[in-house]
Amino acid sequence: MINKMKFKNTLLFAAITLISFGIWNCHAKKSEIKGIYTFVSQSKNGGIKTGADDYATYLPMLKDKKVGVLTNQTGIVTTDKETVHLVDFLVSQKIKIQKIFAPEHGFRGTADAGELIKDGKDTKTGLPIISLYGNNKKPSKEQLKNIDIIVFDLQDVGARFYTYISSLHYLMEACAEQNIPVIILDRPNPNGSTVDGPVLEMEYKSFVGMHPIPVLHGMTIGEYAQMINGEKWLAKGVQCDITVIKCLNYQKSMPYNLPVKPSPNLPNDQSINLYASLCFFEGTNVSCGRGTDKQFQIYGSPFLKNMPYSFTPKPNEGAKDPMHNGKKCFGEDLSKIEKIDGIQLKWLLKAYKESSGKEKFFINFFTTLAGTKQLQQQIEKGMTEAEIKKTWQNGIEKFKQTRSPYLLYKS
Template sequence: MTLTGLDVLERDGFKQLAGKRVGILTNHSSVDNSGRNAVDAMRESGSVNIAAIISPEHGFRGTAEHGVLVENSSDPATGAPIYSLYGKTKRPTEEMLKGLDVLVFDIQDIGARFYTYLTTMAYAMEEAARYGVEFMVLDRPNPITGDILEGPALDSTTVNALTAYFPVPVRHGFTAGEMALFHKDWKNLDLKLSVVKMEGWRRDMFFDETAVVWTNPSPNIRGVKAEILYPGLGCFEATNVAVGRGTDTPFLWFGAPWMKAGKIAKELSKAPLKGVTFRAEERTPAKDVYEGEKCRGVAVDIKDAGAVRALDIYVYAAYYLNKHNKKDFIIKAEEIKKMTGNSRFHEMLEAGETPAAILAGFEKDSAGFRAARGKFLLY
C-alpha cells in the first residue's frame, strides 16, 4: 500500500507544520487513506493553523468545468479564505501569501505536461520565493507511472503558457515533488523547499496498483485509462475533433460529425500501436465541441497499460485524419504547439512526413531531458 505525503504527514502528527501559519494550495483530490480531505484532516487534528486555502483550475471542490473561471470564496469549516488561481490571477498575490510561514501543495496530478495543476504549483513556488514563504510539497503518485516518457521536451524559449511551461516531455514521468525539485533548479529559485515523500510507491506503478483513494482529479478524468490516454487524446483539444466531453467516455474516444471513422479505426488498427484496440463508434456529446450533434468517432480500448504510448496514437490519428478528412480536419497551429511543445509536429504533418518520422523527431527532442532527469528522482 502506498502512503502519500499527506498520509505520512498525518501519521506523524503534522509536526512539520506545528506553530506555523499555513496556506494550502489544494483541491478535492487531496485526500488521505480514509478519503478525508487534507483541509479537514488538518483542521480536525487541532495542530495546524490554516490561514489560507488556494485552489487551482476546477476550483477547491473540483466541480468547475474545463476553462471556466472560478471566483474567490471562503471555507465555512475553518473560516479561511479560499483564493482562486483560475480567475482574475493565475499566480498567488502578495495578499494571498501575506503572513504565511509555509505554503503547502497537495494536489493529485495526472502526469501530462499540459494538465495545469503542476504549472500552478510552479507559479506558486515562484511567488513564494518572491515573498519569502517556505514551500512544502506533499507528494503523490504519478498515476501513469514514473518510468515511461512520451513526446518532445517543450521549447520554453518559444512557448510559455499555463498548459506549456516546463521544458519536459508531454508525459514527463515526474511526481509533483520531483517536478518541484526540477523547477527550483531550472529557475534557480531562492526558495526553502521541502518534499514529504511517499512510502511504498514504485516508479512502475499505475494508480490502480497503489491502493491510494481515487477521486476524479478533474470532471472529465474519470479513471486511470483516461489518464493514460490523456497525453495523446488531449492533443485533440487543439483541433476541431471532440474528445468525449459531454459523453460517458471522455478521453477514451474522439470523433466529429464529418469523420470517416471506419477508415480511421481500420488504419489505426494496422498501425504499430501497442496495448490498444480501436473500433468505430458514434457518440452525441451533451456539451462542448459538437454539442447535440451525432459524431462518428473512434473508441480506444486499453488492453496492456504498460505498452500504451498515447502520443503515438494521436500522431497516427492526426496523420490519417489529414489523409481521409483533409478538407474538414483543422489543427490550430498555436494551440498544438503548446500541446506538443514546439512547432515541428505541425510543420512535419503539413509537409506529409510519416508518423514514424515525426515520432523519431520527438525522441530526439527529449534526449537531453532523459539524460538529465535522474538527479531529481526521489524513488
C-alpha cells in the same frame, strides 16, 4: 559454546523491550496527532502511501504555524480509521489554516477546463478560498500576508499540459519572493516513469506548458518541484525553500490507480492513460469526448463520417458547452483497448487523413499544446508515426539527463 540460559534471557529481554517500545510508540503517536493512530493499513495500491498519508512527519512542521494550503478534491489523507480531505484532517489536528488556494477546476474540482474560478469560502470549514486560475495564477504578496508556511497537495498525471505543475511553479515563485517555505505532499505519477513527446520550445511557453520538457515527463510532482528549483526556472532564478514528503513503498514501475479523479474530464484510469495522446485533439476540430461519459476515451467529429463509432456531446459536469455540442460526431471508441505505453499518434494521424475538412482541422491551440510548430508540419507532410517520434529522441535523451539529479524513486 553459547550459554543456553544466557541466550534465553537475552531473547526474553529483547522481546520485552520490543513490546514495551511498541506500546510506548503507539501512545506517543496518539498524543502527537490527537487521537489518530499512525497509518498502518495497506492501500489497494500495493501498500503505497502518499506523502499526505505520512502525517506523522509533516504535522510537527505545521504546529503553531499560520498555514496556507494549495489543494483540491485529490488532497486526501488515509488513516487506519478513515479517508478524509486534507483540509478537514488538518483542521481536526488543530492546525491553524489561514487560507485555501485552489487550482484549475476549483477546490472541489467541478469546474470546466479553462473556466474562470472565483474566490469564495469553503462551506464546510468557513475558510476563505483564493483561486489560482483565471486572472490570478500567482499568489500576490497581499494574499500571502500572515502565512508562515504553505502545504501543496495536488494529484498530477505526469503530462506537461496538465496545469497543476504550472500552479506549482507560480506558488513556488511567489513563496520564494516572500521567503515562505513550502511542504509538498508527494503522490505517485499514474503514468510512471514514461518520458515521451516533443520538448517544449520556450517561444511557445504558456500555462499549459511552462518548461522545456516533453509531453510526458515521468516525474512525481515532488520530483518536478525539485527540478523547477534546481534548473532555476522561477523568475530571476529565485529558489523556493521546499520540503518534499515522499511517497512510501513506491517505485515508478508500480501500477497506481487514482482513488479520486484529478479533474472532471479524467474520470478513470483509462482516460488518464490515454490523456497525453488524445489531448492533442484539443487543438483540432475533433472532440476528445468532453460532454460524454467517455472523456479522453473516444474521439470524433462531424467531419469524420467514414469512421464507425458515433456520439453526440451534450453539456455535463466539467463541460458546460462541449465542442460540437448537440452534433453527431463520428470517430473511434478506445475505452476498452489495452493500456498503452507512452504517446500514440495513430489516432491523430488517422483523423487528419479521414477528415473532410483538412483546411480547418488544426487551430492555433495545437501549437500551444505541442509546444512546437514542427508536429503540425510533420502531420501535414504525411510523415508516419515512427518518423515523427524519431525526431523527438534527442530532446528526450537530453531531458532525461537534466531530470536525473532530481529523481526520488526507482523506476
